[in-house]
Amino acid sequence: MAATMRDVAEAAGVSIATVSFVVNDSKRVAPATRRKIELAMAELGFRPNKVARALASRRTQIIALVYPALEHPMATAMDFLISASRAATAADHQLVVWLVSYDGNELAALVGQQLVDGVLLMEVQLDDPRVAVLQDLGIPFAVIGRTRDVAELCYVDIDFDTTMQVAMDHLAELGHTRIAFINGSQDDPGFASYGPWVRSEIAYRDLTAARGIDPVVLQSRQGVRAGRAAAAELIGTAPDTTAVIMAVETAAAGLVVELGRLGRPVPHNISVVTINGMPDIAASCNPPLTVVTAPGTELGRLGVEALLSQFDPNAPLRRELRTGELILGESTGPVLRAAAAAGRPAKGKARGVARGV
Amino acid sequence: MAATMRDVAEAAGVSIATVSFVVNDSKRVAPATRRKIELAMAELGFRPNKVARALASRRTQIIALVYPALEHPMATAMDFLISASRAATAADHQLVVWLVSYDGNELAALVGQQLVDGVLLMEVQLDDPRVAVLQDLGIPFAVIGRTRDVAELCYVDIDFDTTMQVAMDHLAELGHTRIAFINGSQDDPGFASYGPWVRSEIAYRDLTAARGIDPVVLQSRQGVRAGRAAAAELIGTAPDTTAVIMAVETAAAGLVVELGRLGRPVPHNISVVTINGMPDIAASCNPPLTVVTAPGTELGRLGVEALLSQFDPNAPLRRELRTGELILGESTGPVLRAAAAAGRPAKGKARGVARGV
DNA sequence: TTGAAAGCGCTAACAG
DNA sequence: CTGTTAGCGCTTTCAA
Numbered sequence: 001m002a003a004t005m006r007d008v009a010e011a012a013g014v015s016i017a018t019v020s021f022v023v024n025d026s027k028r029v030a031p032a033t034r035r036k037i038e039l040a041m042a043e044l045g046f047r048p049n050k051v052a053r054a055l056a057s058r059r060t061q062i063i064a065l066v067y068p069a070l071e072h073p074m075a076t077a078m079d080f081l082i083s084a085s086r087a088a089t090a091a092d093h094q095l096v097v098w099l100v101s102y103d104g105n106e107l108a109a110l111v112g113q114q115l116v117d118g119v120l121l122m123e124v125q126l127d128d129p130r131v132a133v134l135q136d137l138g139i140p141f142a143v144i145g146r147t148r149d150v151a152e153l154c155y156v157d158i159d160f161d162t163t164m165q166v167a168m169d170h171l172a173e174l175g176h177t178r179i180a181f182i183n184g185s186q187d188d189p190g191f192a193s194y195g196p197w198v199r200s201e202i203a204y205r206d207l208t209a210a211r212g213i214d215p216v217v218l219q220s221r222q223g224v225r226a227g228r229a230a231a232a233e234l235i236g237t238a239p240d241t242t243a244v245i246m247a248v249e250t251a252a253a254g255l256v257v258e259l260g261r262l263g264r265p266v267p268h269n270i271s272v273v274t275i276n277g278m279p280d281i282a283a284s285c286n287p288p289l290t291v292v293t294a295p296g297t298e299l300g301r302l303g304v305e306a307l308l309s310q311f312d313p314n315a316p317l318r319r320e321l322r323t324g325e326l327i328l329g330e331s332t333g334p335v336l337r338a339a340a341a342a343g344r345p346a347k348g349k350a351r352g353v354a355r356g357v
Numbered sequence: 358m359a360a361t362m363r364d365v366a367e368a369a370g371v372s373i374a375t376v377s378f379v380v381n382d383s384k385r386v387a388p389a390t391r392r393k394i395e396l397a398m399a400e401l402g403f404r405p406n407k408v409a410r411a412l413a414s415r416r417t418q419i420i421a422l423v424y425p426a427l428e429h430p431m432a433t434a435m436d437f438l439i440s441a442s443r444a445a446t447a448a449d450h451q452l453v454v455w456l457v458s459y460d461g462n463e464l465a466a467l468v469g470q471q472l473v474d475g476v477l478l479m480e481v482q483l484d485d486p487r488v489a490v491l492q493d494l495g496i497p498f499a500v501i502g503r504t505r506d507v508a509e510l511c512y513v514d515i516d517f518d519t520t521m522q523v524a525m526d527h528l529a530e531l532g533h534t535r536i537a538f539i540n541g542s543q544d545d546p547g548f549a550s551y552g553p554w555v556r557s558e559i560a561y562r563d564l565t566a567a568r569g570i571d572p573v574v575l576q577s578r579q580g581v582r583a584g585r586a587a588a589a590e591l592i593g594t595a596p597d598t599t600a601v602i603m604a605v606e607t608a609a610a611g612l613v614v615e616l617g618r619l620g621r622p623v624p625h626n627i628s629v630v631t632i633n634g635m636p637d638i639a640a641s642c643n644p645p646l647t648v649v650t651a652p653g654t655e656l657g658r659l660g661v662e663a664l665l666s667q668f669d670p671n672a673p674l675r676r677e678l679r680t681g682e683l684i685l686g687e688s689t690g691p692v693l694r695a696a697a698a699a700g701r702p703a704k705g706k707a708r709g710v711a712r713g714v
Numbered sequence: 715t716t717g718a719a720a721g722c723g724c725t726a727a728c729a730g
Numbered sequence: 731c732t733g734t735t736a737g738c739g740c741t742t743t744c745a746a
Contacts, residue, residue: 004738004739004740005739006739006740014716014717015716015717015718016717016718016740016741017719017742018716019740020742023740024741026741026742027715027716028715029716030715030716033715033716047470048470048739048740049470049471049739051408051411051738051739051740052740053740054408055409055412055723055724055739056721056739056740056741056742057722057741057742062453062472077435078426078434081438082426082456085454085456086456089456095454096451096452096453096454097438097442097452097454099439099442099443099446109404112359112404113404113406113407114359114406114408115451223640250637250641253642256643257643280607281641283581284641284642285641286610286613286614286642286643288581361723363724371732371733372732372733373723373734374725374726374732374733374734376724377726380724381725383725383726384731384732386731387731387732390732405723408724409738412723412740413724413726413737413738414726414738471739
């Protein structure tokens with residue numbers, strides 16, 4: 001069996017308390033004694049037992065990452081997990097993964113096991129039952145995203161305003177003024193009022209209003225097929241559109257393909273920029289997509305840091321918003337003069353077929 | 358504070374041991390007493406403290422998922438994690454994530470904390486230092502993948518032979534006899550002798566030999582750009598190829614695009630099937646790729662089950678191989694008669710440009 | 715500066 | 731069937 005503190009204490013000829021002091025560096029210990037103890041520890045290969053430590057100190061140094069994988073799968077989940085785990089490790093904590101739904105009871109049961117010191121909630125909803133549950137339980141927690149009412153809430157989130165602005169600035173610089181927004185669909189189960197979509201749409205409407213652009217908002221569900229449908233709808237309802245901001249990354253490939261098929265090749269006839277997407281997914285499209293990335297990597301770290309900061313009772317409430325970066329692909333280009341001026345689709349069939357050659 | 362067993366015992370007028378018996382269902386308890394205790398538990402909202410339980414029973418009911426995210430990122434990691442976590446939950450265990458490299462020391466330090474009962478190793482290498490470390494430590498573990506020497510090893514892995522066979526059968530049925538294999542690159546750091554690639558290539562060579570097919574093996578690194586290069590190399594070195602089995606999913610999009618650009622459109626002129634890929638990635642390509650999927654979902658569950666089975670001292674050593682499924686996309690089609698017969702590329706430019714229309 | 719001792723909340727013999 | 735008791739390995743007063 002592994003050596004215990006008692007073994008070390010005996011080997012070093014000191015008391016178990018003193019060993020504890022040097023292990024945790026929690027009290028001054030005479031250099032000589034410390035040396036004896038360190039020697040004994042090395043010889044015995046002593047490793048403090050986390051479980052015993054947790055029981056005695058009432059701190060497990062474990063935090064839970066709560067991810068509703070079934071209800072809200074997200075492409076960036078792994079990025080997020082990785083950066084969260086790194087941040088936890090850096091602060092001498094471990095991460096357990098809880099794949100629970102939005103049912104607060106399940107979460108409460110897990111918290112009740114007293115296995116974790118805090119909870120990091122992913123994919124929080126505008127009205128999220130889990131938040132109230134955790135507040136009642138009195139366990140420290142931070143959320144990724146924001147509830148509708150944000151009072152007292154410790155959160156980190158994407159800055160959707162800036163994200164939208166980056167996308168729109170990019171298109172504006174290319175001369176676009178007819179910029180549609182394809183948002184996620186309310187019909188998608190579980191996404192009825194999904195914070196990122198709600199906030200993105202508000203940002204889009206604000207920005208178009210401020211710039212005198214006619215807002216055109218469509219909705220698309222997830223997946224390539226839905227993207228194709230969105231393309232058809234877009235051309236049907238707003239044929240003079242020259243650029244699209246796309247919030248549904250999984251549908252972006254379908255959108256682009258179908259636009260080409262409809263004689264509106266990307267980027268020659270219509271520009272497409274996705275928001276809150278992932279670089280590698282954007283890059284693997286044809287043409288590679290211009291994207292404002294989701295800052296998943298940063299949010300994971302920030303979320304953990306915000307959570308851990310709460311263990312310090314007189315630390316201020318942390319809240320952070322972050323914006324991803326604009327990665328230029330080949331799905332955005334200058335506006336077609338003819339289309340922009342006339343408000344009609346360019347005769348694109350021939351060009352469309354020749355795309356990318 | 359949360360109610361403890363002592364509180365329950367007092368409230369129910371029994372001893373703490375009896376409470377323990379009903380909580381764990383570990384001994385017969387008279388129905389009447391049990392009822393009293395259950396009532397007291399309900400009233401006090403008692404939740405057994407996992408940490409105390411772990412210390413006393415020497416079982417934490419936590420297992421570690423070890424994922425070398427930096428060295429071996431894998432697209433299916435999240436699928437895997439999710440299914441592993443579900444399996445763990447089903448068996449009343451929790452999952453912690455350890456993002457450690459192949460350096461065994463880091464792993465040994467973590468295990469030494471005695472926080473976990475067992476370890477599940479992802480992305481195991483043919484010669485993996487972590488395996489020896491865990492064996493020395495004497496902690497139960499299972500691996501995903503296989504080391505070169507598999508003696509005594511508890512593993513679950515993809516069945517690369519069957520996977521290759523499924524891909525090749527599919528192509529053979531379409532009339533293909535000139536089937537190249539694009540494997541991962543040895544040059545990719547950390548992938549020098551990567552089990553899946555080594556085993557896939559062996560399978561390819563065996564199968565081509567058995568079927569009288571001239572083997573053509575190229576290597577590609579990760580990413581769209583590498584895929585383009587692979588396409589050029591393929592057409593340069595084996596122009597009469599009519600079908601490709603692609604082991605590098607991240608490069609598949611580039612491969613397909615570049616083949617089209619080189620006048621060898623997919624699938625009209627060349628068929629492409631990826632192996633060990635993910636359905637959604639395959640579907641988001643243009644054209645959607647035919648793929649033999651990686652059974653990530655199944656492997657996560659099996660890995661956890663195999664690991665947990667070791668806690669039963671007289672359970673047999675578990676080993677499992679699984680094959681994904683063939684998902685038909687639009688990247689594979691019947692062999693071109695002209696090309697097959699003449700061993701020359703078809704005049705594909707015109708058709709290539711018209712692909713998918 | 716060090717040690718003694720009382721827990722942390724629960725499990726598991728062993729008695730009764 | 732139930733209670734007593736001795737830990738699990740460590741932290742943390744409180745004395746010395």
